Amino acid sequence: MLTDPHxxxxxxxxxxxxxxxxxxxxxxxxxxxxxxxxRNLIRLEIEVKDKKATIEEISNELRQTVNDYSLREKxxxxxxxxxNVVLATAFSRVVSQENE
Amino acid sequence: MVTSLLQxxxxxxxxxxxxxxxxxxxxxxxxxxxxLGEWLKLSDSEFNDLAGKVFSKPELLIKLTSKHIIRIKxxxxxxxLLALKIATKNKNLSYATGLHIFVVTLRCExxxxxxxxxxxxxxxxxxxxxxxxxxxxxAIAFMSPSQNIKLEFQGGESLLNxxxxxxxxxxxxxxxxxxKKNLAFVIATNLAVIDDEILSFAKTHNIFxxxxxxxxxxxxxxxxxxPGKNSWELAISGIERVRKELGHDQVSALMTTTDxxxxxxxxxxxxxxxxxxxxxxxxxxSPYGHAVKSGANLKYNNRRWLNFYFEGLEYxxxxxxxxxxxxxxxxxxxxxKMLTNSSGGYVDLATPTGAGLGALVYNYxxxxxxxxxxxxxxxxxxxxxxxxxxxxxxxxxxxxxDSLLNAVEESxxxxxxxxxxxxxxxxxxSDPVIHHATQGDFVGFKPSSTxxxxxxxxxxxxxxxxxxxxxxxxxxxRWSVR
Numbered sequence: 001m002l003t004d005p006h007x008x009x010x011x012x013x014x015x016x017x018x019x020x021x022x023x024x025x026x027x028x029x030x031x032x033x034x035x036x037x038x039r040n041l042i043r044l045e046i047e048v049k050d051k052k053a054t055i056e057e058i059s060n061e062l063r064q065t066v067n068d069y070s071l072r073e074k075x076x077x078x079x080x081x082x083x084n085v086v087l088a089t090a091f092s093r094v095v096s097q098e099n100e
Numbered sequence: 101m102v103t104s105l106l107q108x109x110x111x112x113x114x115x116x117x118x119x120x121x122x123x124x125x126x127x128x129x130x131x132x133x134x135x136l137g138e139w140l141k142l143s144d145s146e147f148n149d150l151a152g153k154v155f156s157k158p159e160l161l162i163k164l165t166s167k168h169i170i171r172i173k174x175x176x177x178x179x180x181l182l183a184l185k186i187a188t189k190n191k192n193l194s195y196a197t198g199l200h201i202f203v204v205t206l207r208c209e210x211x212x213x214x215x216x217x218x219x220x221x222x223x224x225x226x227x228x229x230x231x232x233x234x235x236x237x238x239a240i241a242f243m244s245p246s247q248n249i250k251l252e253f254q255g256g257e258s259l260l261n262x263x264x265x266x267x268x269x270x271x272x273x274x275x276x277x278x279x280k281k282n283l284a285f286v287i288a289t290n291l292a293v294i295d296d297e298i299l300s301f302a303k304t305h306n307i308f309x310x311x312x313x314x315x316x317x318x319x320x321x322x323x324x325x326x327p328g329k330n331s332w333e334l335a336i337s338g339i340e341r342v343r344k345e346l347g348h349d350q351v352s353a354l355m356t357t358t359d360x361x362x363x364x365x366x367x368x369x370x371x372x373x374x375x376x377x378x379x380x381x382x383x384x385x386s387p388y389g390h391a392v393k394s395g396a397n398l399k400y401n402n403r404r405w406l407n408f409y410f411e412g413l414e415y416x417x418x419x420x421x422x423x424x425x426x427x428x429x430x431x432x433x434x435x436x437k438m439l440t441n442s443s444g445g446y447v448d449l450a451t452p453t454g455a456g457l458g459a460l461v462y463n464y465x466x467x468x469x470x471x472x473x474x475x476x477x478x479x480x481x482x483x484x485x486x487x488x489x490x491x492x493x494x495x496x497x498x499x500x501x502d503s504l505l506n507a508v509e510e511s512x513x514x515x516x517x518x519x520x521x522x523x524x525x526x527x528x529x530s531d532p533v534i535h536h537a538t539q540g541d542f543v544g545f546k547p548s549s550t551x552x553x554x555x556x557x558x559x560x561x562x563x564x565x566x567x568x569x570x571x572x573x574x575x576x577x578r579w580s581v582r
Contacts, residue, residue, distance in 0.1 A: 025517055029547035066126070071151055072521050079119040082179060086119070086135055089183035090190070 004054050008062055010042040017042055019069035026065055031058060105259050114173040115155045115165075118182070119277035120364040123523035125560050134168045136185045137437060137526025141567055146554060172352065183526050188441040192246075196499060199447070200241040201252045201267060201472060203227045205261040206464050210290055210326045214356055229464045234268050236490035237462035241272075242279050245494035252286040252310075254472070256464075259289050262298055271306050275370035276503065286310050290324070290331065291338025299345045311335055313353035313375070315361065323358050357383050362404050373424055375384065381429035382412045384554060402550040407556055417565070420575055427579055434559055435580040437527045442580075447471065449529035451513045466490045468498055473533045484536055490506060506508035507532040510542040528555040531580040 015034070020042050024033045030053065034045040048058050059076055122132045130147040133139045142150065146160050154159050155170070171178040206227035208215075241249060251272060253265050269285055275281045276283050285307040302309070313335055314320040320332040342351040353375070355361070355368060365382070372380045385405050409430075416428050422446040433446040447454030455470035462468055466489050469475040474485025487498045487505070498504065511532035513519040520529070534551050535544030546552045 022518075022521065026547060028545065034105070068122075072121070073116055074169075075120065077115050083119040083135065086179050086182045086186065089179065089184035 005045045005047050006059065008044045008046060009038075010044070010057050010066060012037065012040050012042050015066055015070050016041060019073055020044065020066055022069045023062060023065035024094060026069075027058075028060060031062070115161070116173045116462070117153070118137050118168050118171050118178060120169045121521060121523040121525065123473070124459070127560070127564065131523045131560065131563065132167075132169055133523045134527060135182050136168075136189065136441070137436065138167050139523070139563065140164070140167050140169065141563055169444050180569070185441050186534060189443055192443070193452075194489075195246045196457040197244045197249050197460050198246040199250050199252060200237070200244075201254055201258070201459060201461040202229065202234060202236070202237060203254050203462065203464045203475065204258050204264050204268075207260045208256040209292060210257065210324055210331060212263070212324045212356075214358055224445060227256070227464055229264060229462070230466070231264060231267060233462070233466040233490050235271060236262055236466070237468075238268060238272055238275065238469075239553060240462075240490060240493075240495045240498065242275055242281070247282055248284070249281045250284045252288060254288045257290055257293065257300060258287055259293050259345065266301060269301075269307070273305070281542050284308065289338075290335060291342070292326065292331065292334040294338050299341065301506065302350075303336050303346050309346075309351040311339060311351060311353050312356065313371065313377075313511040314355050314358070315340075315364060316371045317545075319360055319364060322360060323356065336375070342553075350381070353377055354381060355383060357385055357405065364406045365408050366415050369412055369415055369419070373426060378425055379417070379427040379429055379432075382409050383430075384409075384550075396537065402553055406554070409558070410561065413561075417572060417575065421571055422561060427582060431558070431576075432579040432582060434443070434527055436563055438559065438562065439577060439580040446529075448531055450532075451525075451528070451530045452508045453511050453530040453532055455510065455531075455533055456499065460487075460498065462490055468493065470504055471533050473537070475532070477537055482537075485533060498557075507536075511535065516546070518552070522556075524555050524559045527559050528552075 011021070017037070020035060024035065024044070027033075028077065030050050032047045032049065036043045036045075044062070046058070046062070048055055050058075115455070119135050120132055122130050124130050125141070126444055129144060130142050131139055132142055132147070132150065138580060140163055142160075142163075144220040146157075148439050149157065149160060150164065150169070155164075161170075165172075165178075168178045168182050193239065205225075209222060238251075241251065251268065251270070254263075257266065265522070272283060272285075272301070285300070285305065286309070287307055288310045291311050303309070312322045312324065313332075318333040320335070321329055324331040339353070341353050352370065361368060368382075369380060385401050415429055415432060429446075429484055433449055436442040436447070443450065445456040450458055455474060459471055460468060461472055461475050463475055463478075467478075468487045469478065470487055470488060477483075478561040484502065487493070487501045487503050493501075508530075513525055513530045515526060516530075518527050522528070531551050532542035535549065536542055538546055538550065539548075544551070562576065569575075
C-alpha cells in the first residue's frame with residue numbers, strides 16, 4: 001500500500017544532487033521518489049512503500065540519510081589525495097612482492 | 101601521555117581526517133572503519149566530534165589516531181602502515197585459482213529434496229565425467245598461478261565414480277613432480293557407499309572427506325531421502341569409519357539449511373557436538389532451485405534464517421563459555437576480515453569475487469563454471485557463469501573470458517552503489533552469482549539484497565559482542581586467527 005505523495009525539499013546550496021540520489025537509493029526498499037530541481041531547491045516527491053511507517057518517520061530518516069551522504073561526500077573530497085597515496089603505495093608493494 | 105596529547109592538540113590543532121567510512125547502528129552509536137576495515141564503535145556524541153573535527157577529548161583522540169581514522173597533519177607513518185596492511189591483505193590477488201572442483205558424476209543414490217544438480221539414476225553412466233575431460237581439467241588446474249591447489253571431487257555422489265577419482269589423484273601426483281604445488285584432495289560425499297578399498301586409497305594418498313550432516317536423524321533423513329530411509333545412519337557410520345582408518349580430523353561435515361532446520365538450531369549444533377566436530381557452518385538458505393520463488397519470499401526467508409543464525413550463534417557462544425569448544429565458520433570468516441589483515445579465505449565473501457578467481461568448477465560434461473552455484477544455475481537453464489570447456493579452452497582463456505571479467509568488474513564492491521560508502525564493505529564480499537540468481541544482474545539492488553542484509557546484520561552483532569563481553573572478545577580473537 002502506498003501513501004499519498006509527500007514533498008521533502010533540500011537546499012541545493014547546502015546539499016548536492018548526488019547526496020540526495022544516494023539517500024533515495026539507500027531507502028529504495030521503503031520509498032518511491034521523484035527528484036527534480038526547483039530553483040535553489042532539490043525537490044523530492046516521495047511515496048512510502050511500508051504502510052507501518054509514518055510519513056514523518058520516513059521524512060526524518062530521509063533527512064538524516066541525506067545529511068550522512070553529504071558528510072561522506074565531504075570526507076571523500078578532503079581525503080581523496082591521501083587515499084590515492086595509500087593505494088598507490090599498497091599496490092606497488094603487491095607488484096614488488098609478485099616480482100620477488 | 102593523555103595530557104601531553106591534549107596539550108599538543110590544543111596548542112597546534114593539526115589533526116586531519118584520513119579516509120574513513122561510517123554507518124549508524126540501529127542499537128545506537130556509529131561504526132567507523134578505516135581504509136582496511138579496522139573499526140571503532142563511537143557514541144553519537146563522539147561521532148559528532150569526529151564529523152565536526154572537534155578533537156578536544158584525549159580518549160577519543162587516541163582511539164581515532166590508533167585506528168588511522170585521523171592523523172597529525174602530513175604525518176607519513178599512518179599512510180605507510182595503512183599501505184602495508186592493505187598490501188598484506190591483497191597479496192594473493194593475482195594468485196588465482198586455488199580450488200578446482202571436479203564434478204565426476206551426476207549419478208546419486210540419494211534423492212534430497214533440496215538438490216539443485218539434477219541427480220541421475222545411479223546406473224546411468226552417461227552422466228559420468230570422461231577420463232579425457234578429467235585430464236584436460238587437470239592441465240588447466242596446474243596452470244593456475246596459485247601455489248596451493250586443492251582438487252575437490254563432487255557429484256551427484258562422487259564415490260559412484262571412484263575409479264575416475266583414483267585416476268585423477270594418481271595423474272595429479274605424477275604431474276606435481278614437475279609443478280611442485282602444495283596439492284590437496286577432498287572428496288565431497290554422503291559416505292553412503294564408502295568401503296574398505298576407498299578408505300585404503302584415501303589413506304595412502306592423504307585424501308580428506310567432506311560430508312553432509314544436516315542435524316539429528318529425524319531432520320537429516322527428512323531432508324535427505326534415499327532407499328531405506330537411512331541416510332543419517334550411513335553418514336554417522338561413515339564418519340566413524342573414516343576417523344578410525346584415517347584419523348579424527350580427516351573428515352568434516354557441512355549442513356544444508358532447510359525450512360525444517362530453522363526451528364532447530366540447538367538440536368543441529370548438539371548433533372555436531374555429539375559427533376565430536378569442533379566447527380559448524382550455519383549456512384544460509386540457498387537461493388537456487390526450489391528456494392527461488394520471489395524477492396519477497398527470499399527476504400522473508402532471510403529474516404527467518406537470521407533469527408535461526410543468531411539463536412545458533414548465541415548457543416555456540418554459551419557452549420564455549422561452558423567449556424565445549426566449537427567454532428561457527430561464518431562468524432569466523434567475518435572476524436578474520438574484521439580483526440586481521442586476512443581476506444577471510446571464503447569464496448563467497450571475497451572481493452573481487454571468488455567466482456573463477458578463487459574456484460573453478462569442471463562439470464561432468466567438460467564445461468567450466470565460475471562457481472558451484474554457477475553450475476547450479478546452469479541446471480536451471482541459465483549459462484551466464486559458463487566460462488568455457490576443458491576441450492577447447494586454456495586457463496588463460498577461462499580467466500580472461502568476458503563471462504568472468506564482466507562479472508568481476510561489475511560486482512567489484514568498492515565501486516558498487518551503497519557498497520562504496522558502506523562501513524562494512526571491507527568485511528563483506530562481492531557475489532555476482534547470488535545477485536544474478538536473485539535479482540537478475542551482477543550488482544543487485546542493495547536495499548533488498550539478502551547478501552547485503554546478512555553482512556549488515558551479522559557484523560554489527562559480532563562488533564557488539566566483541567565490545568561488551570570480555571569472553572566473546574577472547575573467543576572471537578581465537579576464531580579470527582584459526
